Amino acid sequence: MAGKTLYDKVWDAHVVHAEEGDTVLLYIDRHLVHEVTSPQAFEGLQLAGRKPWRTNSMLAVADHNVPTTSRDQGIEDPVSRLQIETLDSNCEHFEITEFKMSDLRQGIVHVIGPEQGATLPGMTVVCGDSHTSTHGAFGALAFGIGTSEVEHVMATQTLLQKKSKSMLISVDGEVGPGVTAKDIVLAIIGEIGTAGGTGYTIEFGGDAIRALSMEGRMTVCNMSIEAGARAGMIGVDDTTINYVKGRPFSPSEERWDAAVAAWRELHSDADAVFDKVVHLDAASIEPQVSWGTSPEMVTSVGSQVPDPASVDDAAKSAGMSRALEYMDLEPHTPISDIKLDRVFIGSCTNSRIEDLRAAAAVIKERKVADSVMQALVVPGSGLVKQQAEKEGLDKIFIDAGFEWREPGCSMCLAMNADKLGEGERCASTSNRNFEGRQGKGGRTHLVSPAMAAAAAIAGHFVDVRNF
Amino acid sequence: MKAFTKLDGLAVPLMRANVDTDAIIPKQFLKSIKRSGFGINLFDEWRYLDPGFPGQDPSERKPDPDFILNEERFAGAQVLIAGENFGCGSSREHAVWALDDYGIRCVIAPSYADIFFNNSFKSGLLPIALDADIVNKLAEECQNTPGYRLAIDLAAQTITSPSGEVISFDVDPFRKDCLLEGLDDIGLTLQKRNSIKDYEAKRKQSAPWLFG
Numbered sequence A: 001m002a003g004k005t006l007y008d009k010v011w012d013a014h015v016v017h018a019e020e021g022d023t024v025l026l027y028i029d030r031h032l033v034h035e036v037t038s039p040q041a042f043e044g045l046q047l048a049g050r051k052p053w054r055t056n057s058m059l060a061v062a063d064h065n066v067p068t069t070s071r072d073q074g075i076e077d078p079v080s081r082l083q084i085e086t087l088d089s090n091c092e093h094f095e096i097t098e099f100k101m102s103d104l105r106q107g108i109v110h111v112i113g114p115e116q117g118a119t120l121p122g123m124t125v126v127c128g129d130s131h132t133s134t135h136g137a138f139g140a141l142a143f144g145i146g147t148s149e150v151e152h153v154m155a156t157q158t159l160l161q162k163k164s165k166s167m168l169i170s171v172d173g174e175v176g177p178g179v180t181a182k183d184i185v186l187a188i189i190g191e192i193g194t195a196g197g198t199g200y201t202i203e204f205g206g207d208a209i210r211a212l213s214m215e216g217r218m219t220v221c222n223m224s225i226e227a228g229a230r231a232g233m234i235g236v237d238d239t240t241i242n243y244v245k246g247r248p249f250s251p252s253e254e255r256w257d258a259a260v261a262a263w264r265e266l267h268s269d270a271d272a273v274f275d276k277v278v279h280l281d282a283a284s285i286e287p288q289v290s291w292g293t294s295p296e297m298v299t300s301v302g303s304q305v306p307d308p309a310s311v312d313d314a315a316k317s318a319g320m321s322r323a324l325e326y327m328d329l330e331p332h333t334p335i336s337d338i339k340l341d342r343v344f345i346g347s348c349t350n351s352r353i354e355d356l357r358a359a360a361a362v363i364k365e366r367k368v369a370d371s372v373m374q375a376l377v378v379p380g381s382g383l384v385k386q387q388a389e390k391e392g393l394d395k396i397f398i399d400a401g402f403e404w405r406e407p408g409c410s411m412c413l414a415m416n417a418d419k420l421g422e423g424e425r426c427a428s429t430s431n432r433n434f435e436g437r438q439g440k441g442g443r444t445h446l447v448s449p450a451m452a453a454a455a456a457i458a459g460h461f462v463d464v465r466n467f
Numbered sequence B: 001m002k003a004f005t006k007l008d009g010l011a012v013p014l015m016r017a018n019v020d021t022d023a024i025i026p027k028q029f030l031k032s033i034k035r036s037g038f039g040i041n042l043f044d045e046w047r048y049l050d051p052g053f054p055g056q057d058p059s060e061r062k063p064d065p066d067f068i069l070n071e072e073r074f075a076g077a078q079v080l081i082a083g084e085n086f087g088c089g090s091s092r093e094h095a096v097w098a099l100d101d102y103g104i105r106c107v108i109a110p111s112y113a114d115i116f117f118n119n120s121f122k123s124g125l126l127p128i129a130l131d132a133d134i135v136n137k138l139a140e141e142c143q144n145t146p147g148y149r150l151a152i153d154l155a156a157q158t159i160t161s162p163s164g165e166v167i168s169f170d171v172d173p174f175r176k177d178c179l180l181e182g183l184d185d186i187g188l189t190l191q192k193r194n195s196i197k198d199y200e201a202k203r204k205q206s207a208p209w210l211f212g
């Protein structure tokens, strides 16, 4: 019999009951909650006279709507304010741990889970948010769910699930200097396409993945959903265990050793069989820049905007033309000729301390180009912000002309006041370049933090390796 | 959960690939704490020429005459014929609620994003996946035939086109039952509360750190 994949192991450990067909009732260990996708679930729960099954599995935070400017004034937008107040009162009512806006630990849900040790290896982690895939970096099975399922998990601690197929994406060899986790994952999506992972749980492996820090691994798993996969996972190793150790929600002394012993098993067996295997050569990956309105529309910084006319598939070619029209780009334009109006460093993809360090290293003693009207840095959490300030990164950003903000989702999805104007072009470290994602008519180019920082200084895209 | 049994509805083709949930319902409308009222802002950025924001007076909006849903002949459409990877992007169930609130009860597309697909069943919206060739053919017929209606029978798993052609489709048996009966799946799961408790008791022994 073939060995088990990491996915098999975590899945099997959580099956409560096998239902009709291949549906199972799957136990959920950690339920992260935010303000946007939870109010209707809480309401449903209350209307049915139900209570959460296990409140200590839940951790709540407001992140999508929060202002990133000074918090003293509260929230100006009454609709956002009501949504956050609703989360506060629901958490109070049901006695759920919540990091309120004034709490130093507040931040983007996918940043604070790992930071607090609330995300542990081998867990099932869900949240009403597609980027829950981030937590798979810990060898957890983590995926986004809709509001009805949020309510289902609240009420029953379980979900009705069908197992997906398994895919191994192996990034073999070593990446060159200046090539980051973000470039790796953008290159992967460029290769397999935005629906390439639909119906699969992806495991990322290979030397280049093993060499990444936990921050880098989170960046990669974060964007699994952009490749269509609900979940992305990485096997546990010393990097994982060292990161988890000593965090507030991590197991304490006596339980630690038993936990570590169990976690050491959380990798695919050597003879495990995947439904699909994809190999990428790490050395061939260059810093990436997206040029279109889907994360698969991505290329190397040294190349040009592609030409729809050179693509045979008529539907694909039409999609590219539509994207170029929206992005106001001409085929064959060198990527380095694309000029930026704004730069955004933040989001659950790239707002952790390492991301801020990488960006600060590029801009040190330099100034944001005059043509760039705004360059924003939004740390992923209050603790990331505090750490960055301890290291003096805030000064580097401010001296260069960046704005140093309070934590939240911010311009990743522009639900708060941080957004692009019609037609504005942004270098962004976030994960989605959909039409209107960062503001109606706004144009998003996805890049790594170092590439975003370099673009802010140059005013256009540049290859950070020669910058 | 809302039931879905049969539908005989006007169809509208929206043949773009990778229609994402940001396009289906833009984020500014996700600030609502309700489940209803999203239909007016379905496809807001494509449907209107002016920027949309919550609480606007709908009579003052400027519909984009070029957007297909705004064409007179598609008013009241209940079946959306769509391109591949429909509903990709965020997990927002608001996308399903917006389609439903607008009046769309069934989507026919070659493929869907997993979370959207899952969410649809929870609100009684039937997502049918068919071969791209068949979807394209339906879209073309729909485009060229005024008043093009499709009859969908979930129990029989068939779609009948105006010419009388019958197309069968696949659906997961468990989901089909839930949809036909409009079952409350939380209630169903809670019938297994003892299994859940047994699982927890065992797991507390083998992995106590998960219950800290």
Ligand code: SF4
Pocket: A063, A064, A108, A109, A110, A129, A131, A347, A348, A349, A408, A409, A412, A413, A430, A431
């Ligand atoms: S940072 Fe962006 S992608 Fe991440 S949770 Fe917030 S809105 Fe979603």
